[in-house]
Amino acid sequence: MVERTPDKGEVGGSIPPTPTLTSKFRSMKKQLKKLDAKIENLIRGEIKKLFKKDKSEWTLQHTLRVVYWMKKILEKEKGNERILIPAAYLHDIGYIETNVGKRKKMDKVYSRKFEHMKIGEKLCEKILSKFGTYFTKEEIARICKLVKTHDLPEFKKIKMSRELQLLWEADSLGAIDPTLKPTFSKGDIKKYLIHFKKIRAPLFKTKTGKRLLKKIYPQTLKNWLGTNQPKVIHELGL
Numbered sequence: 001m002v003e004r005t006p007d008k009g010e011v012g013g014s015i016p017p018t019p020t021l022t023s024k025f026r027s028m029k030k031q032l033k034k035l036d037a038k039i040e041n042l043i044r045g046e047i048k049k050l051f052k053k054d055k056s057e058w059t060l061q062h063t064l065r066v067v068y069w070m071k072k073i074l075e076k077e078k079g080n081e082r083i084l085i086p087a088a089y090l091h092d093i094g095y096i097e098t099n100v101g102k103r104k105k106m107d108k109v110y111s112r113k114f115e116h117m118k119i120g121e122k123l124c125e126k127i128l129s130k131f132g133t134y135f136t137k138e139e140i141a142r143i144c145k146l147v148k149t150h151d152l153p154e155f156k157k158i159k160m161s162r163e164l165q166l167l168w169e170a171d172s173l174g175a176i177d178p179t180l181k182p183t184f185s186k187g188d189i190k191k192y193l194i195h196f197k198k199i200r201a202p203l204f205k206t207k208t209g210k211r212l213l214k215k216i217y218p219q220t221l222k223n224w225l226g227t228n229q230p231k232v233i234h235e236l237g238l
């Protein structure tokens, strides 16, 4: 007896079950996590306006680099850009009301850390509410929670959510970005780099974040400390 070959689409046939629906669903899900370019421009405009009050010549430049690093991380790591890109723009917004001054002294900046997260959370909600219904209440709560907690791992051991982890890494890369000129005094630059090596660097977890850190950190040491200190550069290396 000749065995009948199943037709396409039948059980046992050659068409695999609904691959197009799965891929359509995936691309729809991805689309839902996209941040509209116009909204991003508006957020950037808002923070630029607000940071005019900042006297340090650091916070705005640093923030823009954090956004740059966040985008780099998201090219390789899974994450919701509707949450993470606004969080990168807004994470340090609280400094505008903390009187942190010109950021010459690390201790002064660190004495304002809790305050800047608390104020940042309030400003974050105010700014995001300006975009009508573009962000849901749940999204605003998630972004503001990131702003409220983004530096906590510097002070105590906490379990970081995936989103906090990605913000931590982008913020840390933006904190030692070799293209930025640090505002700390000479002695405090070294003090900050020791702190970075001890506290911030070991908390990198993603493959992409670790790779980017390894790539830029040696250049930062050279740019910030000068090349005539090979011993110090060696000690501070990761």
Ligand SMILES: [Fe+2]
Residues within 6 Å of the ligand: 062, 066, 091, 092, 171
């Ligand atoms: Fe920051």
